[in-house]
Amino acid sequence: MAQSFKEALSSGKFVVTSEVGPPKGTNLEKMLHHIDILKDKVDAINVTDHQSSVMRFPSLGGCLYIKERGGEPILQMTCRDRNQLALQGDLLLAYARGIRNVLCLTGDAVVVGDHKQAEGVFELDSSQLLWAIRQMETGKDLGGNELDGAVKFCAGAIVTPEARPIEPQLIKFEKKIEAGAEFFQTQAIYDLNNFRNFMQFARKFPVKVLAGIVLLTSARMAKYMTENVPGIFVPQALIDEMASAPKGEAVNKGIEIAGRMIAALKKEAICDGVHIMAIGKEEVVPDILAKAGL
Numbered sequence: 001m002a003q004s005f006k007e008a009l010s011s012g013k014f015v016v017t018s019e020v021g022p023p024k025g026t027n028l029e030k031m032l033h034h035i036d037i038l039k040d041k042v043d044a045i046n047v048t049d050h051q052s053s054v055m056r057f058p059s060l061g062g063c064l065y066i067k068e069r070g071g072e073p074i075l076q077m078t079c080r081d082r083n084q085l086a087l088q089g090d091l092l093l094a095y096a097r098g099i100r101n102v103l104c105l106t107g108d109a110v111v112v113g114d115h116k117q118a119e120g121v122f123e124l125d126s127s128q129l130l131w132a133i134r135q136m137e138t139g140k141d142l143g144g145n146e147l148d149g150a151v152k153f154c155a156g157a158i159v160t161p162e163a164r165p166i167e168p169q170l171i172k173f174e175k176k177i178e179a180g181a182e183f184f185q186t187q188a189i190y191d192l193n194n195f196r197n198f199m200q201f202a203r204k205f206p207v208k209v210l211a212g213i214v215l216l217t218s219a220r221m222a223k224y225m226t227e228n229v230p231g232i233f234v235p236q237a238l239i240d241e242m243a244s245a246p247k248g249e250a251v252n253k254g255i256e257i258a259g260r261m262i263a264a265l266k267k268e269a270i271c272d273g274v275h276i277m278a279i280g281k282e283e284v285v286p287d288i289l290a291k292a293g294l
Contacts, residue, residue: 053113259291
């Protein structure tokens, strides 16, 4: 990448990030293909960390491959699976291998995943992990011990603008900023009016906000997310628009909708960029960007 992610955030440009989901196994062909598609199209690429508590190839491993292939990685790090010793150790390894961006997450509950017998750790939460990174940047670990070589990360977190009630999210948002968050990638947003209201609050703080755009692939998916995924609301008009797509054209309709939303976000300068989540269809991200005029 010509710019680091941190430089892109501070440049004033409309920043675009996306993400790849690692495989459940050692066959990395699809993930590497998606990295190659995205690395020159976006400012940085997230690698999910055992998303939905499903065991997969690790985020840190995926980030190393992004670096090797010339991309700019964002390490996703959840507090669900590791105690503070392991979290700090992984941060040291990431920094030593040239990874400079971290997205701090508390993590989904173990019971929603495929290893329901596993023990969740949750020794830290996302705010505490942000604070831990800032502590390590001073040259000391969480035990107060001197580090022989400190770290320096562009660290961020997530926020859910569609949450109802919204007040707990606003409290967490401020708490994460106080802990050291420089940027936020939001959970999926579909209601631009509601997002504008959230951004009026967010603009009071010196952080960058990237709106989360999840690709709709069917009306059924849109309806399911609205009814079953906390913090996601797809307006009925968009569900109807997806349902109106001719047979075999639903994904193209989803691409059109995503591109239209991104174009509106950029034209109105509602936020600082977007984080595109195509969830297994990363090959269409360039098509989404083209529809958005980017």
